[in-house]
Amino acid sequence: MVATKRDYRTALEYLETFKKKDGLSVSELMDSDVRGGLTYNDFLVLPGFVDFPASSVHLQTKLTKKITLNTPFVSSPMDTVTESEMAIYMALNGGIGIIHHNCTPEEQAAMVKKVKSFENGFINAPVVIPPETTVAEVKAMKEQLGFSGFPVTENGTFPGKLLGLVTSRDVQFLEDDSVAVSDIMTKFADLTTGHKGITLSEGNQILRDIKKGKLLIIDDNNNLVSMLSRTDLMKNENYPLASKSATTKQLLCGAAIGTLPTDRERLSLLVEAGLDVVVIDSSQGNSIFQIEMLEWIKKTYPNLEVIAGNVATREQAANLIQHGCDGLRIGMGTGSICITQEVMACGRPQASAVYNVCKFAEEFGVPCIADGGIQNIGHITKAVALGASCVMMGGMLAGTTESPGDYFYRDGKRLKVYRGMGSIDAMQKTGKKGNASTSRYFSESDKVLVAQGVSGAVVDKGSINKFLPYLYNGLQHSCQDIGVKSLIALKEESAKGNVRFEYRTASAQLEGGVHDLHSYEKRLHN
Ligand code: IMP
Numbered sequence: 013m014v015a016t017k018r019d020y021r022t023a024l025e026y027l028e029t030f031k032k033k034d035g036l037s038v039s040e041l042m043d044s045d046v047r048g049g050l051t052y053n054d055f056l057v058l059p060g061f062v063d064f065p066a067s068s069v070h071l072q073t074k075l076t077k078k079i080t081l082n083t084p085f086v087s088s089p090m091d092t093v094t095e096s097e098m099a100i101y102m103a104l105n106g107g108i109g110i111i112h113h114n115c116t117p118e119e120q121a122a123m124v125k126k127v128k129s130f131e132n133g134f135i136n137a138p139v140v141i142p143p144e145t146t147v148a149e150v151k152a153m154k155e156q157l158g159f160s161g162f163p164v165t166e167n168g169t170f171p172g173k174l175l176g177l178v179t180s181r182d183v184q185f186l187e188d189d190s191v192a193v194s195d196i197m198t199k200f201a202d203l204t205t206g207h208k209g210i211t212l213s214e215g216n217q218i219l220r221d222i223k224k225g226k227l228l229i230i231d232d233n234n235n236l237v238s239m240l241s242r243t244d245l246m247k248n249e250n251y252p253l254a255s256k257s258a259t260t261k262q263l264l265c266g267a268a269i270g271t272l273p274t275d276r277e278r279l280s281l282l283v284e285a286g287l288d289v290v291v292i293d294s295s296q297g298n299s300i301f302q303i304e305m306l307e308w309i310k311k312t313y314p315n316l317e318v319i320a321g322n323v324a325t326r327e328q329a330a331n332l333i334q335h336g337c338d339g340l341r342i343g344m345g346t347g348s349i350c351i352t353q354e355v356m357a358c359g360r361p362q363a364s365a366v367y368n369v370c371k372f373a374e375e376f377g378v379p380c381i382a383d384g385g386i387q388n389i390g391h392i393t394k395a396v397a398l399g400a401s402c403v404m405m406g407g408m409l410a411g412t413t414e415s416p417g418d419y420f421y422r423d424g425k426r427l428k429v430y431r432g433m434g435s436i437d438a439m440q441k442t443g444k445k446g447n448a449s450t451s452r453y454f455s456e457s458d459k460v461l462v463a464q465g466v467s468g469a470v471v472d473k474g475s476i477n478k479f480l481p482y483l484y485n486g487l488q489h490s491c492q493d494i495g496v497k498s499l500i501a502l503k504e505e506s507a508k509g510n511v512r513f514e515y516r517t518a519s520a521q522l523e524g525g526v527h528d529l530h531s532y533e534k535r536l537h538n
């Protein structure tokens with residue numbers, strides 16, 4: 013006999029009779045003292061209801077108590093990841109870059125200054141030449157650099173007193189290559205210049221009016237300070253998500269420092285350069301050195317936002333929250349270049365670290381950054397679902413056009429170096445003990461350096477101008493599948509138990525990956 017089935021129109025009513033939603037709440041997933049720590053790959057988020065387009069999902073989130081970003085993307089303070097170029101494009105795309113400190117304080121401050129003085133469209137470090145440069149030299153520079161408009165300044169310095177401009181038209185048909193550019197350049201008196209402070213659209217309009225390829229921008233003392241180029245203007249992209257200061261409209265910039273007494277002087281230079289947020293960079297943040305540094309910074313620079321860390325437990329976090337940090341960086345031993353867990357026997361699987369620390373920090377309104385081990389968009393979604401506000405990425409952003417270092421070829425692949433800050437290479441960068449990298453690992457006085465990271469290579473990923481929009485769109489689609497309209501909703505609905513989870517067995521992980529193909533190509537975006 014066939015059992016009578018329920019009327020299909022009562023499916024929703026019937027669903028109501030279940031005491032529990034399908035799957036597990038985040039607390040059921042994570043709060044087990046006996047099961048062992050979880051990683052991002054150990055669980056999945058269950059799908060929800062979709063009644064909105066992915067493009068409407070908001071990814072706004074907090075970096076620190078006072079700083080809100082339009083995306084959760086933060087680049088790691090590593091010398092193969094974040095210098096000024098990376099920090100500029102991270103900020104333009106709605107994230108923030110944290111400039112590494114494995115360099116002199118002056119070099120680091122100059123990088124911060126470059127980010128803070130960046131104006132989209134303006135060339136802030138133009139190649140300039142002295143007046144005695146010969147035409148032959150200009151032609152050679154054109155060959156090498158691919159462009160030929162060179163401002164001529166006194167002594168060839170930048171910024172420096174502007175004397176004139178030489179362009180390809182000036183040198184093209186000259187037969188005597190030994191002539192100095194001072195004899196053939198358009199002289200300062202005959203140049204139309206723009207004044208420091210003009211906007212991009214004003215500069216653009218002048219370029220249109222004068223029908224020239226270059227507009228040189230000068231200050232009150234006729235010093236060249238930047239330049240506009242018509243070809244660059246045409247290529248200019250719009251960055252609606254850019255992370256900017258509400259008052260100065262400058263891009264936001266972060267930088268890392270250590271916990272040594274000399275780091276106080278370093279910080280003063282960074283603050284002078286316009287720093288918005290400082291990261292106290294230590295692999296184990298729960299130390300007296302960090303607490304003293306944190307207290308000193310809050311007292312000396314009350315308006316500077318301070319991110320402390322790294323931590324992986326509630327106890328570590330409590331100490332730093334108690335001493336006034338504005339944000340926390342979570343992760344110990346989970347970075348892609350990291351051997352800390354293996355060598356030190358110390359650390360924590362990242363999903364457990366993120367969940368436990370974020371849950372505690374949330375009580376005090378301290379935003380958390382999940383740092384290390386982010387390998388794909390799904391990991392970002394999971395970090396936020398576990399309570400993180402932002403994610404810090406090293407390996408994901410290494411090998412991009414904007415990361416420091418030159419490309420090289422090996423085995424037919426275009427590569428860039430990516431190394432841990434605790435690798436021997438990074439710790440020996442300055443050739444002497446006591447550099448920033450050794451202090452991150454409390455190793456400045458060691459006779460034998462004990463590596464906590466490796467040095468390797470990653471493949472060319474192209475520009476982050478393409479990669480970050482890929483992460484952004486992917487994250488929007490991920491939220492859509494889960495049925496949440498923002499990152500904030502993802503965090504909140506997860507904490508309330510409405511976003512549901514499930515453990516992923518080893519075979520579930522195999523099932524969730526590509527399988528049973530003879531071969532395939534994994535292209536992540538167009
Ligand atoms: P990734 O995004 O997985 O490549 O991890 C980057 C993170 O690893 C950084 O933000 C640091 O927290 C951490 N890290 C950087 N260098 C080292 C190292 O040498 N050993 C251990 N962890 C490191």
